[in-house]
Amino acid sequence: MYATLLKGIHGQSWHGRHRPVLFDTDEDLHREREQIERARALNGILLCSPRLPEDDVRALVGDTPAVVVNRVIDGLPSVVMDNENGPRQAVEHLDALGHRHIAYASGPVNSWADAGRRTSISAVADALGIRVSVLGHQSATIQGGHAAAATVVASGATAVIAYNDLVALGISAGIAGLGRSCPDDLSIIGVDDIDMASVWQPGLTTVRVDIPRCGSLGVEVLLQAMAGDTPRAVATLPSQLIVRGSTAPPRTR
Structure with a gap:
Protein backbone atom coordinates (compact mmCIF):
# COMPACT_ATOMS: atom_id res chain seq x y z
CA MET A 1 0.00 0.00 0.00
CA ASP A 82 -14.08 4.46 3.33
CA ASN A 83 -14.14 1.80 6.06
CA GLU A 84 -17.87 1.10 5.88
CA ASN A 85 -19.25 0.46 2.40
CA GLY A 86 -16.56 -1.94 1.14
CA PRO A 87 -16.42 -4.03 4.34
CA ARG A 88 -20.24 -4.11 4.39
CA GLN A 89 -20.25 -5.45 0.83
CA ALA A 90 -17.66 -8.07 1.81
CA VAL A 91 -19.81 -9.40 4.66
CA GLU A 92 -22.96 -9.33 2.52
CA HIS A 93 -21.12 -11.24 -0.21
CA LEU A 94 -20.11 -13.96 2.25
CA ASP A 95 -23.65 -14.05 3.63
CA ALA A 96 -25.05 -14.56 0.12
CA LEU A 97 -22.63 -17.46 -0.38
CA GLY A 98 -23.94 -19.11 2.78
CA HIS A 99 -21.16 -18.46 5.32
CA ARG A 100 -22.40 -18.32 8.91
CA HIS A 101 -19.06 -18.05 10.74
CA ILE A 102 -16.35 -15.69 9.51
CA ALA A 103 -13.08 -14.42 10.95
CA TYR A 104 -11.43 -11.03 10.84
CA ALA A 105 -7.62 -11.10 10.72
CA SER A 106 -6.57 -7.87 12.44
CA GLY A 107 -3.73 -5.62 11.34
CA PRO A 108 -1.22 -3.62 13.40
CA VAL A 109 -1.95 -2.48 16.95
CA ASN A 110 -3.11 1.18 17.12
CA SER A 111 -4.17 1.18 13.45
CA TRP A 112 -7.14 3.51 12.92
CA ALA A 113 -8.12 1.68 9.72
CA ASP A 114 -8.01 -1.69 11.47
CA ALA A 115 -10.35 -0.52 14.22
CA GLY A 116 -12.76 0.94 11.66
CA ARG A 117 -12.85 -2.21 9.53
CA ARG A 118 -13.29 -4.44 12.56
CA THR A 119 -16.20 -2.35 13.81
CA SER A 120 -17.93 -2.24 10.41
CA ILE A 121 -17.53 -5.98 9.80
CA SER A 122 -18.81 -6.88 13.27
CA ALA A 123 -21.83 -4.59 12.99
CA VAL A 124 -22.94 -5.91 9.58
CA ALA A 125 -22.31 -9.53 10.56
CA ASP A 126 -24.33 -9.08 13.74
CA ALA A 127 -27.25 -7.66 11.74
CA LEU A 128 -27.12 -10.66 9.40
CA GLY A 129 -26.80 -13.23 12.18
CA ILE A 130 -23.24 -14.20 11.25
CA ARG A 131 -20.74 -15.17 13.92
CA VAL A 132 -17.44 -13.25 13.80
CA SER A 133 -14.16 -14.40 15.34
CA VAL A 134 -11.82 -11.40 15.70
CA LEU A 135 -8.24 -12.67 15.60
CA GLY A 136 -5.14 -11.12 17.17
CA HIS A 137 -3.08 -8.31 15.69
CA GLN A 138 -0.45 -9.07 13.06
CA SER A 139 1.91 -6.99 10.95
CA ALA A 140 0.36 -5.79 7.70
CA THR A 141 2.55 -8.12 5.63
CA ILE A 142 2.49 -11.51 3.92
CA GLN A 143 4.51 -12.81 6.87
CA GLY A 144 1.86 -11.49 9.26
CA GLY A 145 -0.85 -13.31 7.33
CA HIS A 146 1.20 -16.49 7.25
CA ALA A 147 1.57 -16.30 11.03
CA ALA A 148 -2.22 -15.87 11.38
CA ALA A 149 -3.11 -18.85 9.17
CA ALA A 150 -3.13 -21.46 11.93
CA THR A 151 -5.34 -19.25 14.12
CA VAL A 152 -7.75 -18.75 11.24
CA VAL A 153 -8.03 -22.50 10.72
CA ALA A 154 -8.37 -23.16 14.46
CA SER A 155 -11.23 -20.65 14.71
CA GLY A 156 -13.45 -22.92 12.64
CA ALA A 157 -14.53 -20.03 10.40
CA THR A 158 -15.36 -20.87 6.78
CA ALA A 159 -14.27 -17.44 5.55
CA VAL A 160 -11.85 -14.72 6.62
CA ILE A 161 -11.64 -11.00 5.88
CA ALA A 162 -8.07 -9.81 6.26
CA TYR A 163 -6.81 -6.38 7.27
CA ASN A 164 -5.26 -5.96 3.81
CA ASP A 165 -4.32 -7.93 0.70
CA LEU A 166 -0.84 -8.82 1.94
CA VAL A 167 -2.27 -10.41 5.08
CA ALA A 168 -4.87 -12.19 2.92
CA LEU A 169 -2.21 -13.62 0.61
CA GLY A 170 -0.14 -14.74 3.58
CA ILE A 171 -3.17 -16.55 5.00
CA SER A 172 -3.74 -18.24 1.63
CA ALA A 173 -0.15 -19.48 1.56
CA GLY A 174 -0.23 -20.43 5.23
CA ILE A 175 -3.34 -22.61 5.08
CA ALA A 176 -1.83 -24.50 2.13
CA GLY A 177 0.93 -25.63 4.43
CA LEU A 178 -1.76 -26.91 6.81
CA GLY A 179 -3.41 -29.03 4.14
CA ARG A 180 -6.22 -26.54 3.44
CA SER A 181 -7.06 -24.79 0.18
CA CYS A 182 -8.75 -21.57 -0.87
CA PRO A 183 -11.66 -21.32 -1.55
CA ASP A 184 -12.62 -24.99 -1.00
CA ASP A 185 -11.82 -24.99 2.71
CA LEU A 186 -11.63 -21.24 3.36
CA SER A 187 -12.88 -18.20 1.49
CA ILE A 188 -10.51 -15.21 1.75
CA ILE A 189 -11.13 -11.49 1.24
CA GLY A 190 -8.49 -8.76 1.38
CA VAL A 191 -8.50 -4.97 1.31
CA ASP A 192 -6.65 -2.58 -1.07
CA ASP A 193 -6.71 -4.43 -4.45
CA ILE A 194 -2.96 -4.37 -4.97
CA ASP A 195 -1.63 -5.56 -8.35
CA MET A 196 -0.78 -9.00 -6.98
CA ALA A 197 -4.42 -9.59 -6.00
CA SER A 198 -5.58 -10.08 -9.59
CA VAL A 199 -2.77 -12.47 -10.61
CA TRP A 200 -2.70 -14.61 -7.44
CA GLN A 201 -4.24 -18.06 -7.86
CA PRO A 202 -7.08 -18.05 -7.19
CA GLY A 203 -7.65 -14.34 -7.85
CA LEU A 204 -8.17 -12.52 -4.56
CA THR A 205 -11.59 -11.11 -3.76
CA THR A 206 -10.84 -7.74 -2.21
CA VAL A 207 -12.17 -4.33 -1.21
CA ARG A 208 -10.74 -1.86 -3.72
CA VAL A 209 -9.67 1.55 -2.43
Whole structure:
Protein backbone atom coordinates (compact mmCIF):
# COMPACT_ATOMS: atom_id res chain seq x y z
CA MET A 1 0.00 0.00 0.00
CA TYR A 2 2.64 2.54 1.03
CA ALA A 3 4.58 2.33 -2.24
CA THR A 4 1.38 3.11 -4.16
CA LEU A 5 0.49 5.88 -1.73
CA LEU A 6 3.96 7.42 -2.13
CA LYS A 7 3.59 7.28 -5.90
CA GLY A 8 0.40 9.33 -5.63
CA ILE A 9 2.11 11.80 -3.28
CA HIS A 10 5.15 12.25 -5.51
CA GLY A 11 3.04 12.52 -8.66
CA GLN A 12 0.91 15.33 -7.25
CA SER A 13 3.94 17.08 -5.74
CA TRP A 14 5.70 17.07 -9.11
CA HIS A 15 2.99 19.20 -10.73
CA GLY A 16 3.82 22.10 -8.43
CA ARG A 17 7.54 21.26 -8.31
CA HIS A 18 7.29 20.58 -4.60
CA ARG A 19 9.93 18.32 -3.07
CA PRO A 20 8.69 15.63 -0.65
CA VAL A 21 10.98 14.45 2.13
CA LEU A 22 10.28 10.88 3.30
CA PHE A 23 10.42 9.75 6.94
CA ASP A 24 9.70 6.06 7.69
CA THR A 25 8.76 5.15 11.27
CA ASP A 26 8.32 1.38 10.75
CA GLU A 27 5.48 1.26 13.33
CA ASP A 28 7.89 2.56 16.03
CA LEU A 29 6.22 5.19 18.24
CA HIS A 30 9.51 6.62 19.50
CA ARG A 31 10.75 7.03 15.94
CA GLU A 32 7.42 8.55 14.88
CA ARG A 33 7.63 11.15 17.64
CA GLU A 34 11.22 12.04 16.73
CA GLN A 35 10.52 12.33 13.02
CA ILE A 36 7.44 14.53 13.42
CA GLU A 37 9.61 16.87 15.51
CA ARG A 38 12.18 16.95 12.70
CA ALA A 39 9.48 17.49 10.05
CA ARG A 40 8.34 20.70 11.75
CA ALA A 41 11.27 22.42 10.02
CA LEU A 42 9.55 21.80 6.65
CA ASN A 43 6.76 23.83 5.04
CA GLY A 44 4.11 21.19 5.74
CA ILE A 45 3.63 17.67 7.08
CA LEU A 46 1.66 14.81 5.53
CA LEU A 47 1.15 12.17 8.23
CA CYS A 48 0.36 8.74 6.77
CA SER A 49 -1.34 6.39 9.28
CA PRO A 50 0.27 7.86 12.42
CA ARG A 51 0.07 5.57 15.48
CA LEU A 52 0.69 8.06 18.31
CA PRO A 53 -2.26 9.23 20.46
CA GLU A 54 -4.20 12.19 19.06
CA ASP A 55 -3.05 14.66 21.72
CA ASP A 56 0.58 13.74 21.07
CA VAL A 57 0.23 14.23 17.31
CA ARG A 58 -1.40 17.65 17.68
CA ALA A 59 1.24 18.79 20.19
CA LEU A 60 4.12 17.56 18.03
CA VAL A 61 2.80 19.16 14.84
CA GLY A 62 2.31 22.51 16.56
CA ASP A 63 1.70 25.38 14.12
CA THR A 64 3.14 23.60 11.07
CA PRO A 65 0.45 22.98 8.40
CA ALA A 66 -0.38 19.27 8.54
CA VAL A 67 -2.76 16.77 6.96
CA VAL A 68 -3.43 13.22 8.15
CA VAL A 69 -3.87 10.37 5.66
CA ASN A 70 -5.70 7.16 6.62
CA ARG A 71 -6.72 8.36 10.06
CA VAL A 72 -9.06 10.96 11.56
CA ILE A 73 -7.59 13.27 14.22
CA ASP A 74 -9.73 16.08 15.62
CA GLY A 75 -8.34 19.50 14.73
CA LEU A 76 -6.37 18.33 11.69
CA PRO A 77 -7.70 17.90 8.13
CA SER A 78 -7.79 14.25 7.08
CA VAL A 79 -8.02 12.17 3.91
CA VAL A 80 -9.32 8.66 4.54
CA MET A 81 -10.55 5.64 2.62
CA ASP A 82 -14.08 4.46 3.33
CA ASN A 83 -14.14 1.80 6.06
CA GLU A 84 -17.87 1.10 5.88
CA ASN A 85 -19.25 0.46 2.40
CA GLY A 86 -16.56 -1.94 1.14
CA PRO A 87 -16.42 -4.03 4.34
CA ARG A 88 -20.24 -4.11 4.39
CA GLN A 89 -20.25 -5.45 0.83
CA ALA A 90 -17.66 -8.07 1.81
CA VAL A 91 -19.81 -9.40 4.66
CA GLU A 92 -22.96 -9.33 2.52
CA HIS A 93 -21.12 -11.24 -0.21
CA LEU A 94 -20.11 -13.96 2.25
CA ASP A 95 -23.65 -14.05 3.63
CA ALA A 96 -25.05 -14.56 0.12
CA LEU A 97 -22.63 -17.46 -0.38
CA GLY A 98 -23.94 -19.11 2.78
CA HIS A 99 -21.16 -18.46 5.32
CA ARG A 100 -22.40 -18.32 8.91
CA HIS A 101 -19.06 -18.05 10.74
CA ILE A 102 -16.35 -15.69 9.51
CA ALA A 103 -13.08 -14.42 10.95
CA TYR A 104 -11.43 -11.03 10.84
CA ALA A 105 -7.62 -11.10 10.72
CA SER A 106 -6.57 -7.87 12.44
CA GLY A 107 -3.73 -5.62 11.34
CA PRO A 108 -1.22 -3.62 13.40
CA VAL A 109 -1.95 -2.48 16.95
CA ASN A 110 -3.11 1.18 17.12
CA SER A 111 -4.17 1.18 13.45
CA TRP A 112 -7.14 3.51 12.92
CA ALA A 113 -8.12 1.68 9.72
CA ASP A 114 -8.01 -1.69 11.47
CA ALA A 115 -10.35 -0.52 14.22
CA GLY A 116 -12.76 0.94 11.66
CA ARG A 117 -12.85 -2.21 9.53
CA ARG A 118 -13.29 -4.44 12.56
CA THR A 119 -16.20 -2.35 13.81
CA SER A 120 -17.93 -2.24 10.41
CA ILE A 121 -17.53 -5.98 9.80
CA SER A 122 -18.81 -6.88 13.27
CA ALA A 123 -21.83 -4.59 12.99
CA VAL A 124 -22.94 -5.91 9.58
CA ALA A 125 -22.31 -9.53 10.56
CA ASP A 126 -24.33 -9.08 13.74
CA ALA A 127 -27.25 -7.66 11.74
CA LEU A 128 -27.12 -10.66 9.40
CA GLY A 129 -26.80 -13.23 12.18
CA ILE A 130 -23.24 -14.20 11.25
CA ARG A 131 -20.74 -15.17 13.92
CA VAL A 132 -17.44 -13.25 13.80
CA SER A 133 -14.16 -14.40 15.34
CA VAL A 134 -11.82 -11.40 15.70
CA LEU A 135 -8.24 -12.67 15.60
CA GLY A 136 -5.14 -11.12 17.17
CA HIS A 137 -3.08 -8.31 15.69
CA GLN A 138 -0.45 -9.07 13.06
CA SER A 139 1.91 -6.99 10.95
CA ALA A 140 0.36 -5.79 7.70
CA THR A 141 2.55 -8.12 5.63
CA ILE A 142 2.49 -11.51 3.92
CA GLN A 143 4.51 -12.81 6.87
CA GLY A 144 1.86 -11.49 9.26
CA GLY A 145 -0.85 -13.31 7.33
CA HIS A 146 1.20 -16.49 7.25
CA ALA A 147 1.57 -16.30 11.03
CA ALA A 148 -2.22 -15.87 11.38
CA ALA A 149 -3.11 -18.85 9.17
CA ALA A 150 -3.13 -21.46 11.93
CA THR A 151 -5.34 -19.25 14.12
CA VAL A 152 -7.75 -18.75 11.24
CA VAL A 153 -8.03 -22.50 10.72
CA ALA A 154 -8.37 -23.16 14.46
CA SER A 155 -11.23 -20.65 14.71
CA GLY A 156 -13.45 -22.92 12.64
CA ALA A 157 -14.53 -20.03 10.40
CA THR A 158 -15.36 -20.87 6.78
CA ALA A 159 -14.27 -17.44 5.55
CA VAL A 160 -11.85 -14.72 6.62
CA ILE A 161 -11.64 -11.00 5.88
CA ALA A 162 -8.07 -9.81 6.26
CA TYR A 163 -6.81 -6.38 7.27
CA ASN A 164 -5.26 -5.96 3.81
CA ASP A 165 -4.32 -7.93 0.70
CA LEU A 166 -0.84 -8.82 1.94
CA VAL A 167 -2.27 -10.41 5.08
CA ALA A 168 -4.87 -12.19 2.92
CA LEU A 169 -2.21 -13.62 0.61
CA GLY A 170 -0.14 -14.74 3.58
CA ILE A 171 -3.17 -16.55 5.00
CA SER A 172 -3.74 -18.24 1.63
CA ALA A 173 -0.15 -19.48 1.56
CA GLY A 174 -0.23 -20.43 5.23
CA ILE A 175 -3.34 -22.61 5.08
CA ALA A 176 -1.83 -24.50 2.13
CA GLY A 177 0.93 -25.63 4.43
CA LEU A 178 -1.76 -26.91 6.81
CA GLY A 179 -3.41 -29.03 4.14
CA ARG A 180 -6.22 -26.54 3.44
CA SER A 181 -7.06 -24.79 0.18
CA CYS A 182 -8.75 -21.57 -0.87
CA PRO A 183 -11.66 -21.32 -1.55
CA ASP A 184 -12.62 -24.99 -1.00
CA ASP A 185 -11.82 -24.99 2.71
CA LEU A 186 -11.63 -21.24 3.36
CA SER A 187 -12.88 -18.20 1.49
CA ILE A 188 -10.51 -15.21 1.75
CA ILE A 189 -11.13 -11.49 1.24
CA GLY A 190 -8.49 -8.76 1.38
CA VAL A 191 -8.50 -4.97 1.31
CA ASP A 192 -6.65 -2.58 -1.07
CA ASP A 193 -6.71 -4.43 -4.45
CA ILE A 194 -2.96 -4.37 -4.97
CA ASP A 195 -1.63 -5.56 -8.35
CA MET A 196 -0.78 -9.00 -6.98
CA ALA A 197 -4.42 -9.59 -6.00
CA SER A 198 -5.58 -10.08 -9.59
CA VAL A 199 -2.77 -12.47 -10.61
CA TRP A 200 -2.70 -14.61 -7.44
CA GLN A 201 -4.24 -18.06 -7.86
CA PRO A 202 -7.08 -18.05 -7.19
CA GLY A 203 -7.65 -14.34 -7.85
CA LEU A 204 -8.17 -12.52 -4.56
CA THR A 205 -11.59 -11.11 -3.76
CA THR A 206 -10.84 -7.74 -2.21
CA VAL A 207 -12.17 -4.33 -1.21
CA ARG A 208 -10.74 -1.86 -3.72
CA VAL A 209 -9.67 1.55 -2.43
CA ASP A 210 -8.08 4.29 -4.51
CA ILE A 211 -4.71 4.46 -2.79
CA PRO A 212 -2.95 6.68 -5.39
CA ARG A 213 -5.80 9.20 -5.21
CA CYS A 214 -5.57 9.15 -1.42
CA GLY A 215 -1.93 10.24 -1.69
CA SER A 216 -2.51 12.90 -4.34
CA LEU A 217 -5.56 14.33 -2.52
CA GLY A 218 -3.52 14.46 0.68
CA VAL A 219 -0.99 16.69 -1.11
CA GLU A 220 -3.79 18.90 -2.50
CA VAL A 221 -5.28 19.40 0.95
CA LEU A 222 -1.86 20.07 2.47
CA LEU A 223 -1.11 22.74 -0.13
CA GLN A 224 -4.42 24.41 0.75
CA ALA A 225 -3.44 24.42 4.41
CA MET A 226 0.02 25.79 3.58
CA ALA A 227 -1.63 28.60 1.59
CA GLY A 228 -3.64 29.60 4.65
CA ASP A 229 -6.96 28.15 3.46
CA THR A 230 -9.20 26.03 5.67
CA PRO A 231 -9.68 22.59 4.09
CA ARG A 232 -12.72 20.49 4.94
CA ALA A 233 -12.20 18.43 8.08
CA VAL A 234 -12.43 14.94 6.52
CA ALA A 235 -12.34 13.89 2.86
CA THR A 236 -13.47 10.28 2.37
CA LEU A 237 -12.68 8.25 -0.75
CA PRO A 238 -15.03 5.38 -1.70
CA SER A 239 -14.42 1.63 -1.45
CA GLN A 240 -15.86 -1.18 -3.57
CA LEU A 241 -15.84 -4.98 -3.33
CA ILE A 242 -14.15 -6.75 -6.28
CA VAL A 243 -15.19 -10.41 -6.50
CA ARG A 244 -12.65 -12.96 -7.79
CA GLY A 245 -11.97 -16.64 -7.25
CA SER A 246 -10.94 -16.70 -3.57
CA THR A 247 -14.54 -16.76 -2.31
CA ALA A 248 -17.08 -19.58 -2.77
CA PRO A 249 -19.90 -21.23 -0.86
CA PRO A 250 -18.69 -23.10 2.24
CA ARG A 251 -18.02 -26.79 1.80
CA THR A 252 -20.80 -29.03 3.11
CA ARG A 253 -19.40 -31.11 5.92
